[in-house]
Amino acid sequence: MDATAPASAGPAGTVDALVLDTPDPQGSAAFWRYLTGGIVEQTDDDGWITLALPGGWSLAFQPAPDLVAPRWPGQERPQQLHLDLLVPDVAVAVARAEALGATVLRENERWTTLADPSGHPFDLCLAEDVGSLTVIGLTFDVPDASAAAAFWARLVGAEVVHDADGMAMLSGPRALLFQQVADYAPPRWPDPAAPQQGHLDLSIGPLSQDEAQERALAAGATRLPGEGRAFRVFADPAGHPFCLCQF
Template sequence: MTESTSTGPAAAAPAPGVGVLKSVVLDVPDLATEAGFWTALTGGAVKFTDHDWITVTTPDRWDVAFQLAPDHVPPQWPGQEHPQQAHLDLYVPDLAAASARAVELGATVLRENEQWITLSDLAGHPFDLCLKEESDGVTVMGPTFDCPDASELAAFWSGVLGAPVAYDADGVAMLGGDRPVLFQSVADYNPPRWPDPAHPQQVHLDVGVPDLDAGETAVLALGAARLPGEGSGFRVFADPAGHPFCLVL
């Protein structure tokens, strides 16, 4: 887990991307419990519900969705046997108060230091509370993805989302824009092997596109791989580090 609030040499802005980031999606064994935790923690509100899906919109307009996964295998951070593949970073104005509130809601503290605290939610997903004294309550910094090479994965997602690489140094990279996405290099990285339940995804991104055929062609050209799974409004892919993601209409 790494807080990335400093800035490094910025790359030139890329051409317009394939799509826009719509949702950060967490696999969970219990929709109502997990959505309730994140709604209470962020002060968000339920935007959409279905039999296997709930979307919560935070006050700072991030959509965090929860997808029912009855055979969910929780991460066992910080090891790589059943690793996290991604986590959410949240800004808070007071670390102690925010951590106490998260624990009151059912979170578990995993690690503490002066600038951020790592906890796990009710489904075992790690997340970071990062100190930002000027933050207006709990706000979303962005999702952070583990990977073998942060620079390479940031370049891929820069092409997908059309956001510039705003920071790239010391094994950490970050896309700029109003929906930052972060990447951290991890030794002995163990990727998901979706849809194998023994090596499941934990978190994925939904990327909105106007046309699925054109979107598929574009992400494959950037280095994505097609995965099983599609419907009338979505298709499933993996990024170069093996993280599943969906193109959605």
């Protein structure tokens, strides 16, 4: 980095895990573990469970007894984000997901959208060159895909590798995607009337919390209420909460 660059220059952290709110962390973790072949990598006394998924993603579940579940594709209670999974045979994968408790929401020629038992949508997408299910990335609903991709590229130090027709994507082993949605309805966490459905945890690595916060704010984030010894809560310009964490 240029020695004359401001202290706020550079990424604030790297993607560590997607955290889903759920009234039943044990049940949600069991569904995703059996669906994906994931491995339990962490359990906490407060009910938090983390899985390691194929493709390098970590998926965590935090207790949320009052979760306001999405009802996709409507926009009254819209999805805020969803996982995209690659499978060699969509029909086989859908049948397995349904047997585990998923609900089909919409079928397309090369992918099917489902909801997990807590109501979180996810896509099973055809990729004939993969041998088994793997995670391609996390997709955010946003009002402006280009702006969202630019913000997250600054925040995590990634490159925008696609930006066209209302879709954008960042590089990296844990890819982030952004789809532009008309009449976008953002989360307003911690407002219980429009809570988050999930959020990203970012690892700040060797940075201090103050240094990471300075970089996040410089990138365009907003500080939200909520912090602990090892985390602080922020929102991206589209309202999606995320945490900067010291692990």
